[in-house]
Amino acid sequence: MEELEGSELGTKEYWDTSYKNELKNYKSHGDVGEIWFDEDSQLRILNWILKQNINTNSKIIDVGCGNAMFMIELAREGYKCLTGIDYSYNAIKLGTSIAKDQNIDIDFHLIDMLNTDDVNKLGKFDIVHDKGTYDAISLHPDNPKVKREKYIENISAITNRSGFFIITSCNWTETELINTFQSHFAKFCAIPTPSFKFGGKVGNVVSSIVFSPKVL
Numbered sequence: 694m695e696e697l698e699g700s701e702l703g704t705k706e707y708w709d710t711s712y713k714n715e716l717k718n719y720k721s722h723g724d725v726g727e728i729w730f731d732e733d734s735q736l737r738i739l740n741w742i743l744k745q746n747i748n749t750n751s752k753i754i755d756v757g758c759g760n761a762m763f764m765i766e767l768a769r770e771g772y773k774c775l776t777g778i779d780y781s782y783n784a785i786k787l788g789t790s791i792a793k794d795q796n797i798d799i800d801f802h803l804i805d806m807l808n809t810d811d812v813n814k815l816g817k818f819d820i821v822h823d824k825g826t827y828d829a830i831s832l833h834p835d836n837p838k839v840k841r842e843k844y845i846e847n848i849s850a851i852t853n854r855s856g857f858f859i860i861t862s863c864n865w866t867e868t869e870l871i872n873t874f875q876s877h878f879a880k881f882c883a884i885p886t887p888s889f890k891f892g893g894k895v896g897n898v899v900s901s902i903v904f905s906p907k908v909l
């Protein structure tokens with residue numbers, strides 16, 4: 694499989710600057726900032742979780758949580774054991790500020806998902822969620838393959854055996870995600886996303902896949 698062309702979106706500097714600006718906007722006029730792949734994709738994942746009747750005491754983590762809006766929506770639905778991690782201090786600051794202003798309790802940690810020692814301290818979760826984080830890691834200009842593989846290993850380490858890993862990507866197709874994650878996960882289902890037709894071929898702008906861990 695070919696690697697993606699490296700981009701600034703793969704660097705920590707990019708996210709630090711981006712969330713610094715979002716934090717400033719939030720403080721000055723209450724704008725929570727960008728919800729990646731739009732609110733509809735967030736809603737589709739939320740609806741899938743609600744349809745499964747997943748217990749509100751389940752442990753849920755958002756990996757690369759950004760402004761934490763996905764966790765905030767889950768909290769509004771009654772989910773109580775919520776963790777948000779990001780490697781950008783400004784993202785954690787933004788998420789913490791928004792959650793505090795809405796009286797929502799989220800356990801935030803400043804963690805690089807590629808740092809295995811730190812990741813292992815997190816424990817295990819029933820739902821591990823990623824929207825756009827694996828994409829960002831895949832765009833790193835240096836050694837993206839090694840980083841992607843480390844990421845998959847670390848995601849596997851924090852997913853409960855009976856849990857789910859839910860990923861939304863705009864850079865990889867459903868088939869590519871299944872092939873890449875098959876070392877540790879099997880496809881449980883795909884959450885339908887809007888499709889487009891081009892030259893007689895049907896494609897999707899984003900893919901949302903639910904994986905179950907493999908017993909290794």
Ligand SMILES: C[S@@+](CC[C@H](N)C(=O)[O-])C[C@H]1O[C@@H](n2cnc3c(N)ncnc32)[C@H](O)[C@@H]1O
Pocket residue numbers: 708727728729730756757758759760778779780781784804805806807823824825826829830
């Ligand atoms: C495309 S944004 C998505 C943010 C959020 N999940 C959303 O859907 O709005 C990617 C996020 O991943 C975070 N990120 C990228 N690499 C990371 C890493 N190695 N460890 C932790 N977070 C990372 C970035 O700081 C950023 O918040």
